[in-house]
Amino acid sequence: MRTPQHHPHHHPSAHDSTHEGSTLGTMEVRVRALESLLTQKGYIDPAALDRIIETYETQVGPHNGARVVAKAWVDPAFHAWLLRDATAAIASLGFTGRQGEHMVAVENTPLLHHMVVCTLCSCYPWPVLGLPPVWYKSAPYRAKAVMDPRGVLADFGVTLPPDTAIRVWDSTAEVRYMVLPLRPEGTAGMREDQLATLVTRDAMIGTGLPLTPDARGEPAQAAP
Amino acid sequence: MNSVHDMGGMQGFGPVRPEKDEPLFHAAWEARALAVTLAMGATGQWNIDLSRSARESLPPADYLNSSYYEIWLRGLTQLLLERGLVAPGELQSGQMQQAPAPVARVLRPDAVDAMLAAGTPADRAPAAPAQFAVGDRVRARNLHPAGHTRLPRYVRGHMGTVQRVHGAHIYPDRHVAQAQPPFDQRPEWLYTVVFDGPELWGPDADALLQVSVDAWEPYLEAERCA
Numbered sequence: 001m002r003t004p005q006h007h008p009h010h011h012p013s014a015h016d017s018t019h020e021g022s023t024l025g026t027m028e029v030r031v032r033a034l035e036s037l038l039t040q041k042g043y044i045d046p047a048a049l050d051r052i053i054e055t056y057e058t059q060v061g062p063h064n065g066a067r068v069v070a071k072a073w074v075d076p077a078f079h080a081w082l083l084r085d086a087t088a089a090i091a092s093l094g095f096t097g098r099q100g101e102h103m104v105a106v107e108n109t110p111l112l113h114h115m116v117v118c119t120l121c122s123c124y125p126w127p128v129l130g131l132p133p134v135w136y137k138s139a140p141y142r143a144k145a146v147m148d149p150r151g152v153l154a155d156f157g158v159t160l161p162p163d164t165a166i167r168v169w170d171s172t173a174e175v176r177y178m179v180l181p182l183r184p185e186g187t188a189g190m191r192e193d194q195l196a197t198l199v200t201r202d203a204m205i206g207t208g209l210p211l212t213p214d215a216r217g218e219p220a221q222a223a224p
Numbered sequence: 225m226n227s228v229h230d231m232g233g234m235q236g237f238g239p240v241r242p243e244k245d246e247p248l249f250h251a252a253w254e255a256r257a258l259a260v261t262l263a264m265g266a267t268g269q270w271n272i273d274l275s276r277s278a279r280e281s282l283p284p285a286d287y288l289n290s291s292y293y294e295i296w297l298r299g300l301t302q303l304l305l306e307r308g309l310v311a312p313g314e315l316q317s318g319q320m321q322q323a324p325a326p327v328a329r330v331l332r333p334d335a336v337d338a339m340l341a342a343g344t345p346a347d348r349a350p351a352a353p354a355q356f357a358v359g360d361r362v363r364a365r366n367l368h369p370a371g372h373t374r375l376p377r378y379v380r381g382h383m384g385t386v387q388r389v390h391g392a393h394i395y396p397d398r399h400v401a402q403a404q405p406p407f408d409q410r411p412e413w414l415y416t417v418v419f420d421g422p423e424l425w426g427p428d429a430d431a432l433l434q435v436s437v438d439a440w441e442p443y444l445e446a447e448r449c450a
Contacts, residue, residue: 008245033317145232149433163432
Protein backbone atom coordinates (compact mmCIF):
# COMPACT_ATOMS: atom_id res chain seq x y z
CA MET A 1 0.00 0.00 0.00
CA ARG A 2 1.06 3.56 -0.55
CA THR A 3 2.68 5.31 2.36
CA PRO A 4 1.13 8.66 3.18
CA GLN A 5 3.40 11.62 2.63
CA HIS A 6 3.70 14.54 4.95
CA HIS A 7 1.54 17.36 3.75
CA PRO A 8 0.79 20.75 5.23
CA HIS A 9 -2.66 20.87 6.74
CA HIS A 10 -5.26 22.99 5.09
CA HIS A 11 -8.87 23.26 5.97
CA PRO A 12 -11.20 23.27 3.03
CA SER A 13 -14.89 23.02 3.74
CA ALA A 14 -17.09 20.20 2.59
CA HIS A 15 -18.38 22.47 -0.15
CA ASP A 16 -14.99 23.43 -1.49
CA SER A 17 -15.54 21.64 -4.77
CA THR A 18 -13.03 23.81 -6.58
CA HIS A 19 -10.23 22.64 -4.31
CA GLU A 20 -7.46 21.22 -6.44
CA GLY A 21 -5.10 19.84 -3.85
CA SER A 22 -3.09 16.69 -3.51
CA THR A 23 -4.66 13.39 -2.63
CA LEU A 24 -4.53 14.32 1.03
CA GLY A 25 -6.36 17.57 0.37
CA THR A 26 -9.00 15.61 -1.48
CA MET A 27 -9.23 13.15 1.40
CA GLU A 28 -9.66 15.97 3.90
CA VAL A 29 -12.65 17.20 1.88
CA ARG A 30 -14.14 13.73 1.45
CA VAL A 31 -13.89 12.82 5.12
CA ARG A 32 -15.40 16.15 6.21
CA ALA A 33 -18.29 15.63 3.79
CA LEU A 34 -18.85 12.11 5.06
CA GLU A 35 -18.73 13.10 8.72
CA SER A 36 -21.11 15.99 8.06
CA LEU A 37 -23.54 13.76 6.19
CA LEU A 38 -23.53 10.99 8.81
CA THR A 39 -24.04 13.59 11.54
CA GLN A 40 -27.02 15.12 9.71
CA LYS A 41 -28.48 11.63 9.40
CA GLY A 42 -28.14 11.12 13.13
CA TYR A 43 -25.90 8.05 12.81
CA ILE A 44 -22.89 9.57 14.57
CA ASP A 45 -22.19 12.20 17.19
CA PRO A 46 -19.07 14.32 16.45
CA ALA A 47 -18.36 14.67 20.17
CA ALA A 48 -18.05 10.89 20.39
CA LEU A 49 -15.54 11.02 17.53
CA ASP A 50 -13.52 13.60 19.47
CA ARG A 51 -13.53 11.32 22.50
CA ILE A 52 -12.32 8.31 20.47
CA ILE A 53 -9.44 10.30 18.99
CA GLU A 54 -8.51 11.76 22.38
CA THR A 55 -8.39 8.27 23.87
CA TYR A 56 -5.85 6.99 21.36
CA GLU A 57 -3.87 10.22 21.36
CA THR A 58 -3.52 10.54 25.12
CA GLN A 59 -4.35 7.31 26.95
CA VAL A 60 -3.78 4.17 24.94
CA GLY A 61 -0.31 3.53 23.58
CA PRO A 62 2.84 1.44 23.93
CA HIS A 63 3.49 2.91 27.38
CA ASN A 64 0.71 0.56 28.53
CA GLY A 65 2.48 -2.49 27.15
CA ALA A 66 5.78 -1.29 28.62
CA ARG A 67 4.19 -1.38 32.07
CA VAL A 68 3.04 -4.96 31.46
CA VAL A 69 6.54 -6.04 30.40
CA ALA A 70 8.32 -4.28 33.24
CA LYS A 71 5.99 -5.82 35.79
CA ALA A 72 6.58 -9.27 34.32
CA TRP A 73 10.33 -8.71 34.60
CA VAL A 74 10.21 -7.95 38.33
CA ASP A 75 7.20 -9.92 39.59
CA PRO A 76 7.42 -13.71 39.16
CA ALA A 77 3.76 -14.27 40.01
CA PHE A 78 2.63 -11.71 37.43
CA HIS A 79 5.08 -13.19 34.90
CA ALA A 80 3.51 -16.62 35.33
CA TRP A 81 -0.01 -15.18 35.15
CA LEU A 82 0.81 -13.21 31.99
CA LEU A 83 2.01 -16.33 30.20
CA ARG A 84 -0.92 -18.41 31.46
CA ASP A 85 -3.79 -15.91 30.98
CA ALA A 86 -2.56 -12.69 29.39
CA THR A 87 -6.06 -11.20 29.02
CA ALA A 88 -6.68 -11.34 32.78
CA ALA A 89 -3.13 -10.38 33.80
CA ILE A 90 -3.15 -7.34 31.50
CA ALA A 91 -6.67 -6.38 32.61
CA SER A 92 -5.41 -6.29 36.21
CA LEU A 93 -3.35 -3.23 35.16
CA GLY A 94 -6.43 -1.61 33.65
CA PHE A 95 -5.77 -2.35 29.98
CA THR A 96 -8.76 -4.00 28.32
CA GLY A 97 -11.07 -3.83 25.39
CA ARG A 98 -11.18 -3.22 21.72
CA GLN A 99 -8.61 -5.22 19.73
CA GLY A 100 -7.34 -6.80 22.92
CA GLU A 101 -10.29 -8.95 23.92
CA HIS A 102 -8.27 -12.18 23.71
CA MET A 103 -4.60 -11.57 24.58
CA VAL A 104 -1.65 -13.95 24.43
CA ALA A 105 1.87 -13.00 25.58
CA VAL A 106 4.81 -14.91 24.09
CA GLU A 107 8.19 -14.85 25.80
CA ASN A 108 11.54 -14.48 24.09
CA THR A 109 14.45 -16.61 25.28
CA PRO A 110 18.10 -16.57 24.26
CA LEU A 111 17.29 -19.32 21.74
CA LEU A 112 13.84 -18.19 20.53
CA HIS A 113 12.66 -14.84 19.19
CA HIS A 114 8.98 -14.05 18.55
CA MET A 115 7.54 -11.68 15.93
CA VAL A 116 3.89 -10.68 15.45
CA VAL A 117 2.24 -9.81 12.14
CA CYS A 118 -1.17 -9.66 10.50
CA THR A 119 -0.70 -10.71 6.89
CA LEU A 120 -4.40 -10.26 6.01
CA CYS A 121 -5.00 -6.77 7.41
CA SER A 122 -3.70 -4.95 10.48
CA CYS A 123 -4.68 -6.87 13.63
CA TYR A 124 -2.73 -5.41 16.54
CA PRO A 125 -3.17 -5.35 20.34
CA TRP A 126 -4.56 -1.83 20.77
CA PRO A 127 -5.00 -1.78 24.59
CA VAL A 128 -1.29 -2.42 25.16
CA LEU A 129 0.33 -0.93 22.03
CA GLY A 130 -2.15 1.68 20.78
CA LEU A 131 -2.77 2.11 17.06
CA PRO A 132 -0.32 0.35 14.75
CA PRO A 133 2.42 2.26 12.91
CA VAL A 134 2.20 2.57 9.13
CA TRP A 135 4.95 0.03 8.52
CA TYR A 136 3.04 -2.65 10.45
CA LYS A 137 0.06 -2.22 8.09
CA SER A 138 2.22 -1.93 4.96
CA ALA A 139 2.65 -4.47 2.20
CA PRO A 140 6.40 -4.98 2.76
CA TYR A 141 5.96 -6.07 6.38
CA ARG A 142 2.83 -8.16 5.82
CA ALA A 143 4.46 -9.93 2.87
CA LYS A 144 7.91 -10.49 4.31
CA ALA A 145 7.45 -11.24 8.01
CA VAL A 146 6.20 -14.80 7.55
CA MET A 147 8.79 -15.77 4.94
CA ASP A 148 11.91 -13.81 5.84
CA PRO A 149 11.67 -12.48 9.39
CA ARG A 150 15.47 -12.24 9.66
CA GLY A 151 15.34 -9.94 6.64
CA VAL A 152 12.68 -7.87 8.39
CA LEU A 153 14.90 -7.62 11.45
CA ALA A 154 17.75 -6.48 9.20
CA ASP A 155 15.45 -3.72 7.88
CA PHE A 156 15.16 -2.61 11.51
CA GLY A 157 18.91 -2.88 12.06
CA VAL A 158 18.55 -5.91 14.34
CA THR A 159 20.71 -9.02 13.99
CA LEU A 160 20.04 -12.12 16.06
CA PRO A 161 22.56 -14.89 16.68
CA PRO A 162 22.24 -17.42 13.82
CA ASP A 163 21.26 -20.18 16.23
CA THR A 164 18.30 -18.21 17.58
CA ALA A 165 15.08 -19.69 16.21
CA ILE A 166 12.33 -17.33 15.04
CA ARG A 167 8.65 -17.88 15.67
CA VAL A 168 6.20 -15.68 13.74
CA TRP A 169 2.60 -15.31 14.92
CA ASP A 170 0.18 -14.36 12.14
CA SER A 171 -2.86 -12.77 13.83
CA THR A 172 -5.57 -14.25 11.63
CA ALA A 173 -8.35 -14.39 14.27
CA GLU A 174 -9.41 -12.16 17.17
CA VAL A 175 -6.52 -13.31 19.35
CA ARG A 176 -3.94 -10.54 19.79
CA TYR A 177 -0.29 -11.22 20.56
CA MET A 178 2.37 -9.26 22.38
CA VAL A 179 6.01 -10.22 22.81
CA LEU A 180 7.57 -10.35 26.27
CA PRO A 181 11.16 -9.45 25.38
CA LEU A 182 14.29 -10.53 27.23
CA ARG A 183 15.23 -8.25 30.07
CA PRO A 184 18.40 -6.41 29.02
CA GLU A 185 21.72 -6.99 30.72
CA GLY A 186 22.86 -4.47 33.26
CA THR A 187 19.40 -3.77 34.68
CA ALA A 188 19.65 -5.72 37.92
CA GLY A 189 19.23 -2.71 40.18
CA MET A 190 16.47 -0.97 38.27
CA ARG A 191 12.97 -0.36 39.55
CA GLU A 192 9.87 -1.36 37.61
CA ASP A 193 9.13 2.18 36.43
CA GLN A 194 12.73 2.59 35.25
CA LEU A 195 12.58 -0.73 33.39
CA ALA A 196 9.40 0.36 31.61
CA THR A 197 11.34 3.17 29.91
CA LEU A 198 13.53 0.55 28.21
CA VAL A 199 10.59 -1.28 26.62
CA THR A 200 9.99 -0.07 23.06
CA ARG A 201 6.92 -0.65 20.93
CA ASP A 202 8.98 -2.60 18.42
CA ALA A 203 10.35 -4.86 21.17
CA MET A 204 6.76 -5.87 21.95
CA ILE A 205 6.02 -6.58 18.26
CA GLY A 206 9.28 -8.47 17.86
CA THR A 207 10.90 -6.23 15.26
CA GLY A 208 13.17 -4.67 17.87
CA LEU A 209 14.86 -5.28 21.19
CA PRO A 210 14.52 -3.34 24.44
CA LEU A 211 16.88 -0.45 24.99
CA THR A 212 19.91 -0.98 27.16
CA PRO A 213 20.39 1.36 30.10
CA ASP A 214 23.26 2.98 28.17
CA ALA A 215 21.11 3.60 25.09
CA ARG A 216 18.50 5.28 27.23
CA GLY A 217 21.16 7.62 28.48
CA GLU A 218 20.86 6.71 32.12
CA PRO A 219 23.02 4.05 33.69
CA ALA A 220 21.25 1.37 35.66
CA GLN A 221 23.30 2.08 38.71
CA ALA A 222 25.50 4.89 39.89
CA ALA A 223 28.75 4.90 37.98
CA PRO A 224 31.71 3.75 40.08
CA MET B 225 -11.23 -14.37 -1.57
CA ASN B 226 -7.81 -14.71 -3.15
CA SER B 227 -6.97 -11.03 -3.45
CA VAL B 228 -4.01 -8.78 -2.76
CA HIS B 229 -4.87 -8.23 0.89
CA ASP B 230 -3.61 -11.78 1.51
CA MET B 231 0.04 -10.73 1.38
CA GLY B 232 1.94 -13.36 3.34
CA GLY B 233 4.92 -14.57 1.30
CA MET B 234 4.50 -12.15 -1.60
CA GLN B 235 7.75 -10.73 -2.91
CA GLY B 236 8.83 -7.52 -4.56
CA PHE B 237 7.41 -4.97 -2.13
CA GLY B 238 10.90 -4.00 -0.99
CA PRO B 239 12.19 -3.45 2.52
CA VAL B 240 10.13 -2.51 5.55
CA ARG B 241 10.64 1.21 6.13
CA PRO B 242 9.98 2.27 9.69
CA GLU B 243 9.45 6.00 10.10
CA LYS B 244 11.44 7.67 12.83
CA ASP B 245 9.26 9.43 15.40
CA GLU B 246 6.15 8.54 13.42
CA PRO B 247 3.10 10.63 14.35
CA LEU B 248 -0.08 8.81 15.40
CA PHE B 249 -1.85 10.32 12.39
CA HIS B 250 -0.27 11.79 9.25
CA ALA B 251 -3.16 14.19 8.61
CA ALA B 252 -6.20 15.37 10.51
CA TRP B 253 -8.53 13.43 8.21
CA GLU B 254 -6.93 10.12 9.23
CA ALA B 255 -8.02 10.64 12.84
CA ARG B 256 -11.55 11.53 11.73
CA ALA B 257 -11.66 8.52 9.37
CA LEU B 258 -10.68 6.20 12.23
CA ALA B 259 -13.27 7.70 14.55
CA VAL B 260 -16.08 7.75 11.94
CA THR B 261 -15.37 4.09 11.19
CA LEU B 262 -15.50 3.11 14.88
CA ALA B 263 -18.62 5.18 15.52
CA MET B 264 -20.43 3.74 12.50
CA GLY B 265 -19.35 0.25 13.58
CA ALA B 266 -21.04 0.95 16.91
CA THR B 267 -24.39 1.44 15.15
CA GLY B 268 -24.50 -2.34 14.79
CA GLN B 269 -25.44 -2.33 11.10
CA TRP B 270 -22.46 -4.60 10.24
CA ASN B 271 -19.73 -6.54 12.04
CA ILE B 272 -15.93 -6.66 11.95
CA ASP B 273 -15.86 -9.44 9.37
CA LEU B 274 -18.18 -7.52 7.04
CA SER B 275 -15.84 -4.53 7.44
CA ARG B 276 -12.82 -6.64 6.54
CA SER B 277 -14.70 -8.21 3.65
CA ALA B 278 -15.57 -4.77 2.26
CA ARG B 279 -11.91 -3.66 2.41
CA GLU B 280 -10.50 -6.78 0.83
CA SER B 281 -13.14 -6.67 -1.92
CA LEU B 282 -11.75 -3.41 -3.27
CA PRO B 283 -10.29 -3.74 -6.79
CA PRO B 284 -6.74 -5.05 -6.23
CA ALA B 285 -5.05 -2.09 -7.91
CA ASP B 286 -7.04 0.34 -5.77
CA TYR B 287 -6.14 -1.58 -2.62
CA LEU B 288 -2.43 -1.47 -3.38
CA ASN B 289 -2.55 2.17 -4.43
CA SER B 290 -4.41 3.40 -1.34
CA SER B 291 -3.08 4.37 2.04
CA TYR B 292 -4.37 2.45 5.03
CA TYR B 293 -7.07 4.92 6.09
CA GLU B 294 -8.11 5.41 2.46
CA ILE B 295 -8.83 1.68 2.39
CA TRP B 296 -10.86 2.03 5.58
CA LEU B 297 -12.82 4.90 4.08
CA ARG B 298 -13.51 3.11 0.82
CA GLY B 299 -14.67 0.06 2.76
CA LEU B 300 -16.90 2.18 4.99
CA THR B 301 -18.42 3.95 2.00
CA GLN B 302 -19.21 0.60 0.42
CA LEU B 303 -20.91 -0.64 3.61
CA LEU B 304 -23.01 2.54 3.85
CA LEU B 305 -24.10 2.43 0.21
CA GLU B 306 -24.94 -1.29 0.24
CA ARG B 307 -27.32 -0.81 3.17
CA GLY B 308 -28.95 2.33 1.83
CA LEU B 309 -27.68 4.30 4.82
CA VAL B 310 -26.43 6.95 2.39
CA ALA B 311 -27.00 7.64 -1.31
CA PRO B 312 -24.23 8.32 -3.84
CA GLY B 313 -25.36 11.91 -4.40
CA GLU B 314 -25.23 12.59 -0.68
CA LEU B 315 -21.60 11.47 -0.52
CA GLN B 316 -20.74 13.97 -3.23
CA SER B 317 -22.46 16.92 -1.59
CA GLY B 318 -22.10 16.05 2.08
CA GLN B 319 -25.76 17.08 2.39
CA MET B 320 -28.63 14.83 3.44
CA GLN B 321 -31.10 14.37 0.58
CA GLN B 322 -33.11 11.41 1.84
CA ALA B 323 -34.38 10.45 5.27
CA PRO B 324 -32.05 8.45 7.49
CA ALA B 325 -32.45 4.70 7.83
CA PRO B 326 -33.02 3.36 11.34
CA VAL B 327 -29.89 2.16 13.16
CA ALA B 328 -29.68 0.02 16.29
CA ARG B 329 -27.52 2.42 18.34
CA VAL B 330 -25.85 5.80 18.15
CA LEU B 331 -22.57 6.17 20.01
CA ARG B 332 -22.66 9.12 22.41
CA PRO B 333 -19.54 10.68 23.96
CA ASP B 334 -20.30 9.41 27.45
CA ALA B 335 -20.47 5.84 26.12
CA VAL B 336 -17.14 5.88 24.28
CA ASP B 337 -14.92 4.85 27.18
CA ALA B 338 -17.14 1.91 28.07
CA MET B 339 -17.38 0.79 24.43
CA LEU B 340 -13.61 0.84 23.93
CA ALA B 341 -12.92 -0.80 27.30
CA ALA B 342 -15.41 -3.59 26.67
CA GLY B 343 -14.46 -4.37 23.09
CA THR B 344 -16.27 -7.13 21.24
CA PRO B 345 -15.21 -10.55 22.53
CA ALA B 346 -15.46 -13.25 19.86
CA ASP B 347 -15.62 -16.34 22.06
CA ARG B 348 -18.90 -18.23 22.30
CA ALA B 349 -20.07 -21.44 23.93
CA PRO B 350 -19.08 -24.38 21.70
CA ALA B 351 -21.80 -26.54 20.20
CA ALA B 352 -19.64 -29.65 20.07
CA PRO B 353 -16.37 -30.96 21.54
CA ALA B 354 -13.10 -29.87 19.92
CA GLN B 355 -11.98 -32.21 17.17
CA PHE B 356 -8.26 -31.51 17.70
CA ALA B 357 -5.96 -31.28 20.70
CA VAL B 358 -2.56 -29.74 21.37
CA GLY B 359 0.10 -31.76 19.56
CA ASP B 360 -2.19 -33.08 16.82
CA ARG B 361 -0.83 -33.00 13.30
CA VAL B 362 -3.27 -31.25 10.96
CA ARG B 363 -3.38 -30.05 7.37
CA ALA B 364 -4.75 -26.67 6.38
CA ARG B 365 -7.41 -27.44 3.82
CA ASN B 366 -6.93 -26.36 0.22
CA LEU B 367 -9.88 -23.96 0.20
CA HIS B 368 -10.48 -21.00 -2.12
CA PRO B 369 -13.81 -19.48 -1.13
CA ALA B 370 -15.09 -16.58 -3.23
CA GLY B 371 -16.15 -14.75 -0.09
CA HIS B 372 -14.46 -13.71 3.15
CA THR B 373 -12.08 -16.12 4.83
CA ARG B 374 -9.23 -15.83 7.34
CA LEU B 375 -7.17 -18.77 6.12
CA PRO B 376 -4.15 -17.23 4.39
CA ARG B 377 -3.11 -18.72 1.08
CA TYR B 378 0.44 -19.46 2.17
CA VAL B 379 -0.62 -22.20 4.62
CA ARG B 380 -3.26 -23.90 2.49
CA GLY B 381 -2.43 -27.53 1.82
CA HIS B 382 0.42 -27.54 4.34
CA MET B 383 0.94 -29.69 7.43
CA GLY B 384 1.20 -28.13 10.86
CA THR B 385 0.82 -28.91 14.54
CA VAL B 386 -1.86 -27.68 16.92
CA GLN B 387 -0.11 -25.63 19.58
CA ARG B 388 -2.99 -23.95 21.41
CA VAL B 389 -6.75 -24.36 21.68
CA HIS B 390 -8.43 -20.96 22.10
CA GLY B 391 -11.99 -22.11 22.65
CA ALA B 392 -14.81 -21.57 20.19
CA HIS B 393 -14.92 -18.22 18.39
CA ILE B 394 -17.35 -16.63 15.93
CA TYR B 395 -16.58 -18.11 12.52
CA PRO B 396 -15.72 -15.30 10.08
CA ASP B 397 -16.71 -17.12 6.90
CA ARG B 398 -20.26 -17.47 8.29
CA HIS B 399 -20.31 -14.12 10.09
CA VAL B 400 -20.49 -12.37 6.70
CA ALA B 401 -23.39 -14.48 5.39
CA GLN B 402 -26.01 -11.93 6.48
CA ALA B 403 -25.41 -8.35 5.40
CA GLN B 404 -27.62 -6.97 8.20
CA PRO B 405 -28.30 -7.98 11.80
CA PRO B 406 -28.99 -10.46 13.25
CA PHE B 407 -25.66 -11.98 12.24
CA ASP B 408 -24.79 -15.65 12.35
CA GLN B 409 -22.48 -15.88 15.37
CA ARG B 410 -22.38 -19.65 15.63
CA PRO B 411 -18.78 -20.41 16.64
CA GLU B 412 -16.18 -22.96 15.60
CA TRP B 413 -13.18 -24.16 17.59
CA LEU B 414 -10.13 -21.98 17.09
CA TYR B 415 -6.55 -23.30 17.17
CA THR B 416 -3.05 -21.92 16.85
CA VAL B 417 -1.44 -24.14 14.22
CA VAL B 418 2.32 -23.90 13.77
CA PHE B 419 4.14 -24.72 10.53
CA ASP B 420 7.86 -25.31 9.96
CA GLY B 421 9.58 -22.85 7.63
CA PRO B 422 10.62 -25.45 5.03
CA GLU B 423 7.07 -26.88 4.97
CA LEU B 424 5.79 -23.48 3.84
CA TRP B 425 8.70 -22.10 1.83
CA GLY B 426 10.63 -25.09 0.58
CA PRO B 427 14.10 -26.51 1.11
CA ASP B 428 15.88 -23.15 1.00
CA ALA B 429 13.79 -21.74 3.85
CA ASP B 430 15.20 -20.81 7.22
CA ALA B 431 15.29 -24.14 9.09
CA LEU B 432 14.93 -22.28 12.40
CA LEU B 433 11.71 -20.53 11.33
CA GLN B 434 8.24 -21.49 12.49
CA VAL B 435 5.08 -19.61 11.56
CA SER B 436 1.64 -19.97 13.10
CA VAL B 437 -1.83 -18.91 12.10
CA ASP B 438 -5.01 -19.02 14.15
CA ALA B 439 -7.29 -21.39 12.27
CA TRP B 440 -10.91 -22.37 12.84
CA GLU B 441 -11.75 -26.05 12.79
CA PRO B 442 -13.39 -26.00 9.31
CA TYR B 443 -10.05 -24.82 7.92
CA LEU B 444 -8.30 -27.98 9.13
CA GLU B 445 -8.30 -31.70 8.51
CA ALA B 446 -6.60 -34.50 10.41
CA GLU B 447 -3.37 -35.82 8.98
CA ARG B 448 -4.21 -38.49 6.46
CA CYS B 449 -2.42 -41.81 6.65
CA ALA B 450 -0.09 -41.98 3.67
